Amino acid sequence: MSQKRAWQDLPKGAVSYKSSMDYKTGDWGVNAPKIDYDKCIKCNLCHFFCPEGAISVRDDETPEVSLDYCKGCGICAKECPVQCMEMVRK
Amino acid sequence: MRQGVSGAVYGDGEEVMAKQRLMGLNGDEAVAYATKQVNPDVVAAYPITPQTIIVERFSEYVADGEVETEFVAVESEHSALSCSVGASAAGARAFTATAANGLALMWEILYIASSLRLPIVMAIANRALSGPINIHNDHSDSMGARDSGWIQIYCENAQEVYDASITAWRVAEHMKIQTPVMVCLDGFTLSHTMENVMTLPDEEIQKFIGERGFLTVEGHMGEGELRLNPEMPLTMGPLDLQDFYFEHKMHQVEALKDSLEYIKDVDEEWAKLSGRKYEYVEPYLMEDAEMALIGMGSMMGTIRHMVDELRSEGVKAGMIKLRLFRPLPVEAIKKAVGDVPVLGVIEKAISFGAPASPLMEELMTSYYHDKEKPMMANYVVGLGGRDVSPDIIKQAYTSLEKIKETGKVERLSTYLGVRGE
Amino acid sequence: MTERLTLKQAAKIPDTLMSGHRLCAGCAHPIVGRMIMKAAADRPTIVTNATGCLEVATTIFPFTSWKVPWLHTAFENAAANASGIEAAFKAMKRKGKGPLAKYDRINVIAYAGDGGTYDIGFQALSGALERGHDFTYVLMDNEAYMNTGIQRSGGTPLAAATTTSPAGRVIPGKTERKKPIDEIVVAHDIPYVATMNPAWPQDVLDKSRKAFDTVGPKFLHAFIACCRGWRYDMADTIGISKLATQSCVFPLFEVERIDRKPVWKLTGQSASIARRPESKKPVEEYLRTQGRFRHLFRPKENKELLTAIQEGVDHRWEMLLKRCGL
Numbered sequence: 001m002s003q004k005r006a007w008q009d010l011p012k013g014a015v016s017y018k019s020s021m022d023y024k025t026g027d028w029g030v031n032a033p034k035i036d037y038d039k040c041i042k043c044n045l046c047h048f049f050c051p052e053g054a055i056s057v058r059d060d061e062t063p064e065v066s067l068d069y070c071k072g073c074g075i076c077a078k079e080c081p082v083q084c085m086e087m088v089r090k
Numbered sequence: 091m092r093q094g095v096s097g098a099v100y101g102d103g104e105e106v107m108a109k110q111r112l113m114g115l116n117g118d119e120a121v122a123y124a125t126k127q128v129n130p131d132v133v134a135a136y137p138i139t140p141q142t143i144i145v146e147r148f149s150e151y152v153a154d155g156e157v158e159t160e161f162v163a164v165e166s167e168h169s170a171l172s173c174s175v176g177a178s179a180a181g182a183r184a185f186t187a188t189a190a191n192g193l194a195l196m197w198e199i200l201y202i203a204s205s206l207r208l209p210i211v212m213a214i215a216n217r218a219l220s221g222p223i224n225i226h227n228d229h230s231d232s233m234g235a236r237d238s239g240w241i242q243i244y245c246e247n248a249q250e251v252y253d254a255s256i257t258a259w260r261v262a263e264h265m266k267i268q269t270p271v272m273v274c275l276d277g278f279t280l281s282h283t284m285e286n287v288m289t290l291p292d293e294e295i296q297k298f299i300g301e302r303g304f305l306t307v308e309g310h311m312g313e314g315e316l317r318l319n320p321e322m323p324l325t326m327g328p329l330d331l332q333d334f335y336f337e338h339k340m341h342q343v344e345a346l347k348d349s350l351e352y353i354k355d356v357d358e359e360w361a362k363l364s365g366r367k368y369e370y371v372e373p374y375l376m377e378d379a380e381m382a383l384i385g386m387g388s389m390m391g392t393i394r395h396m397v398d399e400l401r402s403e404g405v406k407a408g409m410i411k412l413r414l415f416r417p418l419p420v421e422a423i424k425k426a427v428g429d430v431p432v433l434g435v436i437e438k439a440i441s442f443g444a445p446a447s448p449l450m451e452e453l454m455t456s457y458y459h460d461k462e463k464p465m466m467a468n469y470v471v472g473l474g475g476r477d478v479s480p481d482i483i484k485q486a487y488t489s490l491e492k493i494k495e496t497g498k499v500e501r502l503s504t505y506l507g508v509r510g511e
Numbered sequence: 512m513t514e515r516l517t518l519k520q521a522a523k524i525p526d527t528l529m530s531g532h533r534l535c536a537g538c539a540h541p542i543v544g545r546m547i548m549k550a551a552a553d554r555p556t557i558v559t560n561a562t563g564c565l566e567v568a569t570t571i572f573p574f575t576s577w578k579v580p581w582l583h584t585a586f587e588n589a590a591a592n593a594s595g596i597e598a599a600f601k602a603m604k605r606k607g608k609g610p611l612a613k614y615d616r617i618n619v620i621a622y623a624g625d626g627g628t629y630d631i632g633f634q635a636l637s638g639a640l641e642r643g644h645d646f647t648y649v650l651m652d653n654e655a656y657m658n659t660g661i662q663r664s665g666g667t668p669l670a671a672a673t674t675t676s677p678a679g680r681v682i683p684g685k686t687e688r689k690k691p692i693d694e695i696v697v698a699h700d701i702p703y704v705a706t707m708n709p710a711w712p713q714d715v716l717d718k719s720r721k722a723f724d725t726v727g728p729k730f731l732h733a734f735i736a737c738c739r740g741w742r743y744d745m746a747d748t749i750g751i752s753k754l755a756t757q758s759c760v761f762p763l764f765e766v767e768r769i770d771r772k773p774v775w776k777l778t779g780q781s782a783s784i785a786r787r788p789e790s791k792k793p794v795e796e797y798l799r800t801q802g803r804f805r806h807l808f809r810p811k812e813n814k815e816l817l818t819a820i821q822e823g824v825d826h827r828w829e830m831l832l833k834r835c836g837l
Contacts, residue, residue: 007337011307012268012316013207014338016325016575019310020531023574029536044522048712049749051541053530057522071536074746087746131602132595160602162594165638169591172584172635176559176595179582181609182602184595202584301608310575318580318596319610320555320617327583328570 025052029072031087033065039084046076046085106365109294115287117280118143120248121187121213121273123287124255126151127295130211131182134162134173138192139225140277141215145187167192171199171212178208179326181317183259183302186210189277190217190231197235203270204239204342206326207305207316209262210270212240213255216387216438217277218474226475227277229387233439233448239342241271241349242416244386248285250413251275253366256295260356263302267349268316269342276388278475290364298363346417353414370419372411373426375401379408381490382427384453385436386412389471389478393436396483407487415449420456432494433464434486438472446503465493468503482507516550516716524549527556527578534568537745539735539752540651541565542709547620547649547731548579550719555611556618557596558582561589561627564658565651587631590639593621593646618723619646624735625666626656629690633665640699640728647722650692653735661740665690668760669823670816671803673740678806683816688823696730697766697773703729705765705778709736710753714779718765734761742802754797756780757790759828764835775834785837791828794821 011017026032033046033055042061054069055076063076067090077085115123121144125133133152135145145163152161160177164170167188174184188196193214203210214232218224232242241261245251251273258271275281290298304315307324314322330338354370361367374394376382383393390411400407410426412419427433435450444451450468457463469486472478485506493499505511527548534540544565548556559582560566566583569576584592597619603609611617623632628650636648655673656662663676668689672678676685697704703725705718715733722729736752738745755761762781766773777785784791795817798804807813807820 004333005337007340010334010337010341010573011309012305012341013307013326014205014328014330014334014341014572015307015309015316016328016570016573017308017310018573018575019529020533020569020574020576021529023531023533025531025533044518045712047522048518048546049542049709051534051536051538051748052532053526053528053541053545061519061522066530069530073537073748075537075542075748078746079749131606131608132598134595134598158602158606160598160605162598162642164591164594165634165641169588169594169635169638172588172591173595173598175584176582176592177599177602178595179592180557180596180599180603181611182595182599184599198585199588206584310573311578317609318557318582320557320580320614321610323578323580325570325575325577325581328572328575329567329583330572334572 024068025071026068029070030089031072031074032067032070032090033076033085034088035063035065036084037062039082041082043081046080049075049079051075106363107288110288110290113287113289114284115248115252116143116282116284117248117251117275118215118282119147120252120287121255121275122147122151123289124252125185126157127292128183128256128259128299129157129296130159130185132160132162132174132177132184133186134164134170134177134184135186136164136167136170136188136192138167138189140217140281141187141189141192141213143281144213144215167195168199171196171203174210175199175203175206175208178210179206179318181304181319184210185212187213187215189215190219193231193235194219200235200238200240202327205338207268207345208270209268209302211258211262212270212272214272214274215277215281216274224474227279228438228473228475230439232272232274235272236416236448239269239346240416241269242274243271244274244413244415245280246388246390246411248280248287249366251280252287252289253360253364253368256298257356257360259299261349261353264352264356265303265305266352267345268305269345269349274387279388294363298360350417350419368413370414370422371426372413374409374411376408376410376426376428376430378406379430380406381432381434381487381494382408382410382430383434383436383486384410384412384423386415387438389436392478392480393483396480396487400487405487405491418452423453424456427464429462430464432490433466434469434490435466436469436471436486440470440473450503465499467493467499467501470503470505471507476507478507516720518713518716521549521716524552527552528569529576529578531574532569532576533571534564535739535745537738537748538564539709539737539748543651543707543715543733543735546709546712546715547719550716551618551620551723554616554618554723555614556620558620558622559589559592559596561623561632562586563624563627564653565622565624567658586627588635589621589623589627589632590635590648593619593648594639594642594644597644597646621646621648622651623648625650625652625654626664629665629692637699640696640701643727645726647729647731650730650732651735652732653737653740655740657737657740666692669820670807672806673803683806683813693732700768701730702727702768703765706732706734706761706763708734708752708756708761708763710749710756711763711779714763740803743800747800751797751800754792754800757784758792758794758797759784759824760794760797762828762831764831777835785832794824
C-alpha cells in the first residue's frame with residue numbers, strides 16, 4: 001500500500017500510467033521453447049501464434065523468445081511446421 | 091424584478107438587454123435553442139416524452155444546416171449516453187437529453203461518464219419513473235441519479251432552462267471540475283409550456299463557451315490531454331480493482347467539492363453577459379420569515395405566489411429555491427435559512443423505506459451537529475404529475491404553522507395532495 | 512485498396528497489443544488481437560472494448576497493454592461507444608478541431624466477446640450497423656461468458672457444457688443451437704462481413720485489411736478457442752481452431768456488398784473443402800478434443816446428440832454453400 005500512489009498523485013480519469021511491458025508474465029509457466037535454429041525455416045508462424053507477443057522476429061527472420069513474457073503454453077512448439085521448437089524447463 | 095426571482099437584472103440592465111432577443115419558447119425548445127447556439131460536436135439522443143421536443147428541434151437545426159453537429163439518432167438511451175461517452179472521450183463536445191425510464195436505462199453509463207471525467211451535458215425533462223408507467227412530472231428520475239457523480243441544476247422556468255443549458259458547458263468543462271452536468275427541467279410544466287425567453291446572439295454564446303479544455307494526465311506513453319488521441323494514446327476505463335478504485339473515487343469527491351467553489355464564477359460571468367444572475371440558493375422574503383419552504387423546480391413559482399398571498403394575510407412566510415442539488419450547497423442553504431424556526435422541505439420524490447425524501451435527509455444530515463437549527467418537516471408532493479396547486483402549498487405552510495405553534499414535528503414526512511392521506 | 516500485408520511484413524510491425532497482459536496461457540484472444548492490430552497499423556486507430564476477457568486482462572490498472580487510444584465503458588455498448596468515437600471524428604474533421612481533424616480516415620475498432628455481441632450488446636450492435644458508422648466490429652467468439660466463469664451465451668454451441676448449461680444426469684449441456692450471428696449481421700446490409708480463424712494468420716490479415724479499407728460498418732467474426740472454458744490443453748489452441756474449420760463447425764467466408772447485394776464467398780480452408788468435400792472432417796473429431804463435450808462420449812456415447820450435432824453442422828454448411836452459389 002505504501003509504495004502505491006496517493007489519490008492526489010494518480011492521473012485523473014483513471015487512465016493507466018504503466019505499460020504492461022513492465023509486468024513480466026514470464027514466471028507464470030515452467031516451460032519455454034528452445035529453438036533449433038538449424039531446423040528453423042523462418043516461416044514466422046510462431047511469432048503470430050504466440051499469445052504473448054513473446055516471440056519476436058530478428059533481422060534474419062529467425063524467431064527469438066522473450067522469457068520475460070513467455071507463459072509456457074507450448075502453442076509455438078506444437079504448431080511449428082518443422083518441429084524446431086521444444087518446450088523445456090526455463 | 092423581485093427579490094429571489096431568477097434572472098434578476100444585474101449591472102447595467104439596459105446595456106445587457108439591448109442585444110438580447112425575446113423569444114417564445116417552451117422549456118424543451120429553450121434547451122434546443124441554447125444547444126444550437128453552443129453548436130456541440132456530437133448530439134446522440136433517443137426520443138422519450140417529455141424530452142422529445144429537444145431532439146426534434148435539434149434535428150431540425152441539423153437538417154437546416156444551422157449547426158455543424160453530428161447528430162446520432164441512436165436506438166436506445168443506453169446507447170445515447172454510450173455514444174456521448176465515446177464522442178466526449180474522443181474530444182468532442184457531446185450533448186444528450188432524456189427523461190425518466192430513459193435516464194434509468196442510462197444508469198450504468200452515468201457513473202462511467204463521471205468517472206471518466208467527461209464533460210457531457212444532458213438535459214433531463216423530469217418525469218415520473220415507471221411503474222406504473224406515467225409520462226408526467228416529478229423528480230424521481232434525476233433524484234435517483236443523485237449519487238452518479240453528475241452535477242445537477244434544477245430550473246424554475248424556461249429562462250433558467252435556456253441560461254443553464256449554456257452555463258452547464260462552462261461548468262462541466264471547468265478545468266477544476268471536468269464532470270458531466272444534468273440540466274433538469276420539469277416535464278410538461280416547463281418542457282411543454284411556452285414562456286418568454288431572452289436569448290443572446292449566437293456569437294456571444296460562442297464567445298462565452300469558448301473551446302473545450304482538457305485535463306493533462308500522465309499516461310503510460312507520456313503526458314497528454316485526457317482524450318483518445320493517436321498521437322498520445324491513453325487507456326481510458328481500465329479495470330480498477332481494490333488497490334486503486336477507492337483512490338479514483340476521491341478524484342470525483344474532489345471535483346464535486348471544488349465545483350461548489352467554481353460554479354459561481356461561471357454564473358457570475360454569465361450575469362455580466364446576460365444580466366441574469368443565478369445563485370445556488372435563492373431566498374425569498376426570508377429576513378423576517380417565521381416559516382419557510384425549501385424546494386426545487388417549477389413549483390417554486392407557485393410557492394413564491396403563495397408566500398405573497400400569506401404575507402398579505404399577515405403570515406410571515408418565506409421560501410428558498412434551491413437551484414443546485416449536486417453538489418449540495420450546504421453553507422449557502424444554511425445562510426439562506428438563517429434563523430427561521432420552521433423549515434419545510436418540499437419534494438417531488440420518495441425514497442421508499444427511508445425516513446424521508448432525499449433533500450430532507452440531506453438537510454437534516456447537514457444540520458445534525460448544529461446547535462441552532464430549524465425544526466424540519468418533509469412534504470412529498472406532485473408525484474406522477476399531480477398538480478402542485480396553491481392549495482397544496484398552503485397546506486404545507488399550515489402544517490409548518492402548526493409545528494411552530496406546538497413546537498413538535500409529528501410526522502417527518504407528509505404526503506400532500508394524495509387521496510386517503 | 513492498400514497492398515496485401517504479407518506475414519513477413521506483418522511480423523516486422525510492432526505489436527500495439529503488447530506483452531505483459533494477463534490473459535490465460537494459450538488464450539486465442541491476443542493471437543487474433545495482435546494480428547488485427549498489425550493489419551490496422553497503417554492508419555491511426557482507436558479501439559473500444561466491451562467488458563470481457565480481452566478488456567479485463569489487458570488493462571489491469573495501473574497497467575495497459577494497448578499502444579493505441581483505447582476506451583472501455585461497459586459490456587453491452589461497444590458498438591455505441593464506437594458510434595460516438597466515429598461521430599466525434601466526423602464532426603471534428605468537419606470543424607477542423609483537435610488532433611483527429613488532420614486524418615483522412617481513422618480505424619475505429621470495437622472488440623466484444625460473444626456475450627457482448629450475441630446477447631447483451633446485440634441491440635447496440637444492430638443500431639450501429641443500421642446507422643452506417645464507419646467502424647469495424649470484431650466479435651471475439653469464445654462461445655461462452657468466460658470472463659465471469661464459463662456461463663452459456665447465445666454463441667454457445669449445442670451440447671456444450673458450461674456452468675449454466677452443465678451436463679447433468681438429465682440435460683446434456685446446452686439444449687439450444689448457436690445463434691446464426693453472421694447471417695443476422697449480413698441482413699443489416701453492411702459492406703463487409705467475414706469470419707476468421709487464428710490458425711490461418713494470412714487470412715486474418717487479409718480480411719482485417721479489407722475491413723479497414725472499406726468505408727462503413729464492418730463485422731469480423733473471430734474464432735477464439737478457450738482452453739480454460741472448453742477444457743483442453745493450452746498448447747492445443749491452434750490445433751483445435753484448425754479442426755473447427757476443417758469440420759465446418761466454423762467455416763471461413765466473407766460477404767461483400769457488391770451492387771447492393773451481399774455476395775458470399777468461401778475463403779481459404781473452407782473453399783478447399785468445398786472443392787474436395789471428402790476432406791471435410793467429422794465433427795466428432797473436433798468435439799473429442801474438448802472437455803466441454805466429454806459427456807457426449809463418456810460414460811457412454813450419446814449417439815443421438817452426436818448425430819444431431821453433425822446434422823446441424825452439415826445443414827448449416829449446405830446453406831452456406833448455397834449462399835456462395837456452390
